[in-house]
Amino acid sequence: MTSVRYAFTVMRVVLRSMWRRAEGRFSLLVLGLWLLVSLVSMFWTPWSLWWTDGYHVWQKPSMLHILGTDGSGADMVSWLMAGSRTNLLICVLTIVVTAIFGLLLLAAMLVRATMLAQMSVVVIDALISLPTVLLALILAVPFGPSVAVIVAACGFGYGLNLARIARPQALLVARSGYVEAAMSNGARASRVFLGHVVPNIRPVLVVQLSMSAGTVILAESGLTYLGIGVQSGVPSWGHSLATSVSFINVYPLTVLWSGLIITCVVLALNLFGDALRDCADPLSNAELRSIRQDGGAGQSSGEQQSSSEQQSSSAVLGQGVTRGSGQ
Amino acid sequence: MRFLLRRSALLLAALFGMSVLIFIALRVLPGDVASVMAGLNATPARVAALRQELGLNRSYLQQYVDWSGNVIHGNLGVSVLTGRDVGAQILSRVQITFPLILLGLFLACLFGIPLGCASILAPHAGVRQGLHMLALVGGALPALWGAMLFIMLFAKGSGLIKIFPSQGFPDEGWKQPVSACASLVLPALTVGIIVGASIMRYTRSALQEMLASEFVDMGMACGMTRVQAVLRIGLRIVSPQLVSVIGMTFAEMITGVMVIENLFALPGIGSMLVTDVGNRDLLTVQSELFVLAAFFLCIGFAVDVVHRILDPRLKGAALLASAEGMQ
Numbered sequence: 001m002t003s004v005r006y007a008f009t010v011m012r013v014v015l016r017s018m019w020r021r022a023e024g025r026f027s028l029l030v031l032g033l034w035l036l037v038s039l040v041s042m043f044w045t046p047w048s049l050w051w052t053d054g055y056h057v058w059q060k061p062s063m064l065h066i067l068g069t070d071g072s073g074a075d076m077v078s079w080l081m082a083g084s085r086t087n088l089l090i091c092v093l094t095i096v097v098t099a100i101f102g103l104l105l106l107a108a109m110l111v112r113a114t115m116l117a118q119m120s121v122v123v124i125d126a127l128i129s130l131p132t133v134l135l136a137l138i139l140a141v142p143f144g145p146s147v148a149v150i151v152a153a154c155g156f157g158y159g160l161n162l163a164r165i166a167r168p169q170a171l172l173v174a175r176s177g178y179v180e181a182a183m184s185n186g187a188r189a190s191r192v193f194l195g196h197v198v199p200n201i202r203p204v205l206v207v208q209l210s211m212s213a214g215t216v217i218l219a220e221s222g223l224t225y226l227g228i229g230v231q232s233g234v235p236s237w238g239h240s241l242a243t244s245v246s247f248i249n250v251y252p253l254t255v256l257w258s259g260l261i262i263t264c265v266v267l268a269l270n271l272f273g274d275a276l277r278d279c280a281d282p283l284s285n286a287e288l289r290s291i292r293q294d295g296g297a298g299q300s301s302g303e304q305q306s307s308s309e310q311q312s313s314s315a316v317l318g319q320g321v322t323r324g325s326g327q
Numbered sequence: 328m329r330f331l332l333r334r335s336a337l338l339l340a341a342l343f344g345m346s347v348l349i350f351i352a353l354r355v356l357p358g359d360v361a362s363v364m365a366g367l368n369a370t371p372a373r374v375a376a377l378r379q380e381l382g383l384n385r386s387y388l389q390q391y392v393d394w395s396g397n398v399i400h401g402n403l404g405v406s407v408l409t410g411r412d413v414g415a416q417i418l419s420r421v422q423i424t425f426p427l428i429l430l431g432l433f434l435a436c437l438f439g440i441p442l443g444c445a446s447i448l449a450p451h452a453g454v455r456q457g458l459h460m461l462a463l464v465g466g467a468l469p470a471l472w473g474a475m476l477f478i479m480l481f482a483k484g485s486g487l488i489k490i491f492p493s494q495g496f497p498d499e500g501w502k503q504p505v506s507a508c509a510s511l512v513l514p515a516l517t518v519g520i521i522v523g524a525s526i527m528r529y530t531r532s533a534l535q536e537m538l539a540s541e542f543v544d545m546g547m548a549c550g551m552t553r554v555q556a557v558l559r560i561g562l563r564i565v566s567p568q569l570v571s572v573i574g575m576t577f578a579e580m581i582t583g584v585m586v587i588e589n590l591f592a593l594p595g596i597g598s599m600l601v602t603d604v605g606n607r608d609l610l611t612v613q614s615e616l617f618v619l620a621a622f623f624l625c626i627g628f629a630v631d632v633v634h635r636i637l638d639p640r641l642k643g644a645a646l647l648a649s650a651e652g653m654q
Contacts, residue, residue: 138349262472
């Protein structure tokens, strides 16, 4: 019970110090709005998604349709609102896939003196120079365009990146004294990896995962435009952008909104990672340091790290990490 | 020398692995090539005839040996749907894609590196902040949207300043160099802005580490100003890192390039691939994917070699050495 309360305290402190910084405030606002809109759009949109008015296509913004209507007379706001849900789903799924795949790869690369470790480094170095869009194309041939294709291709590509970028730091941790101590105490390799290595490379993980979340939104718009992303009929921001592209000379306004939303959200996700890394680091955040001394006196260091992990509202990463480090 | 040999062996292994992967992916994944090609309401007899004709009823191993043998001899096959020679097609398409990528990369470096330096070294704090924001926003821009903003600004016919054509490529190709270049300007600008933004960010963060390093202190002790020291010594020290970053963005660039080729109606290799995937011309797609993958693996190879030449410290565990060397 106390550890839950402790987690909430940490969360409040981190959020507060993020709010104090300009870029942190921007990202919290945008991401909060995004969550809110996704939630609301599950129950309510100004117009039904499938309501169309063939007589009033490409209408200018008015009181009835705040952002106007699209080429089939459907309400733009409703589609953008519903799209935020799809994009949220894609983001969350990609983070999960990236984190799981990337950490598995990283673990494989840390196992010393095995063929697997050496080979995995070499293979990852080669694979990393392949663009994810090629993978998406290969997958889209048999499966057709779908959210799953985006998530699989991007999760694979970003997972490779994650492992490659986190490896130098992870190696340093793996060679450190406390890992040696844990090993000599008979801790299993998996326990050491989840309990020591992962919490210690958390800053890199946070930044990389939030960057992945941003990049996948960009990738979604690109892939959807190419016809290998989200299926037609599924609302998403990329879909709204892609369908309005051919009319940019006639109705430039419709193009503006979806592009603006995507840019803001991706920017917010990138800033969020940086701000979270700085604010959740007890070395640079004095306030966080002080509550650690008060509240975490009787707790093992692994547990503290796990609770501060829960607040990193990318809860997904938490699932991968807390399970091991909280034991 | 040993490094070159090892790295080339890896390149060959990666090429082989890639060809197998593409081959298997297009066979094993659901969706039989013949039945896809024969169309929806084809009789079983027609499908069987097509399988016979395409050689699909032989063993996979035999098919693979045939295909890869042909590829090694430079024969990429003939499209069954259109009857055109795939190799010749790719050759004519590459003449557009390659200049586009190079021009985009050139513009990206032209913007990215000096502005990245300026965002650290500019005397005015507001300028530094502004440039950093610019890089962040540039990195969050969807390629599709950026391209459309450029069209709205500069396109002949509909833009605010009517200078550059926004659609197509001259039929005569490079025989009309002026109009060919003109039609590449807007696409290359779009690619350049997006890649340039990430180059700018990396330059900034790499130089930031340099600012406080003993290398710069040494330069200043030798009588350079701080700016001179960072530019002359710092930039040279981080140049290997920048090369690998540029190499990695290069691979991601192809997504943007494919989108942009489609949007600007440039007959490049990206739009060709998308069309063929759309047409389900799978045997052609197989060869095209392989050529593209080979291209990117070669880029990765070149980047590694350049990295090695620029940074003689890299012996043994390359990544660890660079990580420790920077600290």
